[in-house]
Amino acid sequence: SMFLWQYLTPVLLITVQICKAQKCEEFTDLDFKHAFIGTNLRVKLLLYTRENTSCGLLMSHTNLSATPSFNASRPTTFIIHGYRPTGSPPVWMGRFIQLLLEKKDMNLIVVDWNRGATNVNYIKAKENTLKAGENLTALVKVMQDYGVSLHSIHMIGISLGAHIAGFVGANYNSTIGRITALDPAGPLFTGSAPEDRLDPTDAQFVDVLHTDIDGLGFRKPLGHIDFYPNGGTDQPGCPTTIFSGGEYFKCDHQRSVFLYLESIKECKIRAYPCTSYKDYLDGKCLNCEQFGPAGCPIFGYDVIERKDILREMGHTTTYFKTNPKNPFCMTAYTVDIVTWNQEVRFGYITIKLHSGSKEALATIDHEASKFKKFTETRMLAHFDSYIESPVDKLSLTFTTGNVFKPPYKLRVLRLRLTPVENKERPLCRYDFILEDNKKKTVRPIPCEENNF
Incomplete structure (x- = not known):
């Protein structure tokens, strides 16, 4: 038995060290009391890849070689969440990670700035978007030095996270490949100058989805292409009265994430360029040839395939209608x-x-x-x-x-x-x-x- 131990000990030690290095990191889970106290912003980066789809690895902000699974030759996608008044982790995060990694081999970085987003005081959370933007700007510089091409970066920002992506993109003068904004936040951003919010010059391609323009979302177009499902306001299946509690406030806003998730996996929803949702419902915008070479693009993740044409056209506003629940495509x-x-x-x-x-x-x-x-x-x-x-x-x-x-x-x-x-x-x-x-x-x- 002594003989066996001599051989096993090094093997065991190595195994222990690997497990130590690969400790899975969880998204910060806060609760209501933090929301009242307000928390200091600390940005945590969780890296997911096809090798570790269900285990987030804590990434260094300064030394990328310390996270061996990060591969500079793969494209990198960031998911940046929004305002979290209750502090709980987003319910959709796990599915988002899974679908993106099934779709494409990538470095997927979940930006956990929950300590800056959890606050009953939205104004404080909004101020923290600038700090989170500075933090990620520094990270992108580290990535660039490490050999990552800025063209291969895709930032998906939800709500306040959309503007964070915009701040980072602006610091790199339109060289970041793509920013996807899922119902970018409206309150305190509406009416502000382009440099204080997301705008089309923040990346080579900016695609925006609006699902709550009369509530938490931003009403006006902000990208090369803007999608307004169901007109951008009341999403079918969402409560229409305040008596349904918290759902009433967040359902329309959050629908943007669920629609986008479905575009990665199942539904190919066609979007129709049009002057208004009413004209679209009246059937006045179905002749896709009239919209030039971009025609009526497919909504969501794959709209990037029309990137060059859509950029040349400057700006396109599109509409479509959805079901109240998954599958959303009609x-x-x-x-x-x-x-x-x-x-x-x-x-x-x-x-x-x-x-x-x-x-x-x-x-x-x-x-x-x-x-x-x-x-x-x-x-x-x-x-x-x-x-x-x-x-x-x-x-x-x-x-x-x-x-x-x-x-x-x-x-x-x-x-x-x-x-x-x-x-x-x-x-x-x-x-x-x-x-x-x-x-x-x-x-x-x-x-x-x-x-x-």
Whole structure:
């Protein structure tokens, strides 16, 4: 046994040392009392790579060779969280890390500035964004000296974190590769000069997602491309009254993270450049060729593929609509209806597509559509799920919302449903009656061309 020990001891020692070096570091977990006292800013860097997807390694701010898993030839992505009034770690962080590393081999640095972000006093947290920005600016300099190309750096900033990324980018005169801003903070930044907030000159490419422009987010465009899902205000599925507690304040704001996460993994959501959300819902912005070579880009992580075209165009504002929960992506169809009623009718239409046991639902209710004799009415329908063809049945419900008048009938001469993504496969139905508030189910048939 003595003989065995002689051989085992060095092996054990080495193992112990490796474990020591690879001690997993957790995101700072604070609570309400810290939020009242306010905490001193200390920035902690947690490095994740494909070798250690679930174990954050504490990174040195000054000596990168002290963290062996950091590899200067790999691209580096930073995740910079925002205001944390309660001090708890962000619920989405683990999934964010996992999805990014599945997508790409990278150095992923989680910037934990929770000690500066946890404060009931938002003004204090805002002041700390400048300090956190200085801290990261120094780190990027160390990275540059270590051989990291600034083009390969992608900073993803959430809320206040978006402006932190902007401060760092500004210090490197647009040489950092990309900044993604997820609902950049509005309060105390709105109306400030470009150097005091995120702006398009902070990186080679700046993409911005706005989900709470009437609350915690920033209303105006801040990047080369700005996405406004659901118009940028009330996100579907989020509480609309204050009685739902904390969720009411943070749900719209936080939705930006969940939408972005889904863009890395599942949904390919197309975004439509448009002058307003209303015009988009009215179907006025579906002709993607009219927007030049960038067309209608795919929202989220992969929009970087259109980077050069979007930069040349200067600035693009886009809109899309989502489901209330994951999966957020919807399928858009244009609905063209020609009616034969003597009088003009106004109403809302709900459409259900059936394919076998699967069904998809769209409610066109943002404003009443106008149906006039022999005049084509075009609407944009967003279905809550994607249905593989063939569609064997359509159910339609027409509602006027008029309680006091006798129920109307709408005589439809032609209904045409065209998938926005695949215009070659329209569905049609000719000559049928829709009664107010009664569901009508029909089988679609191939469209006859030139039939008014």
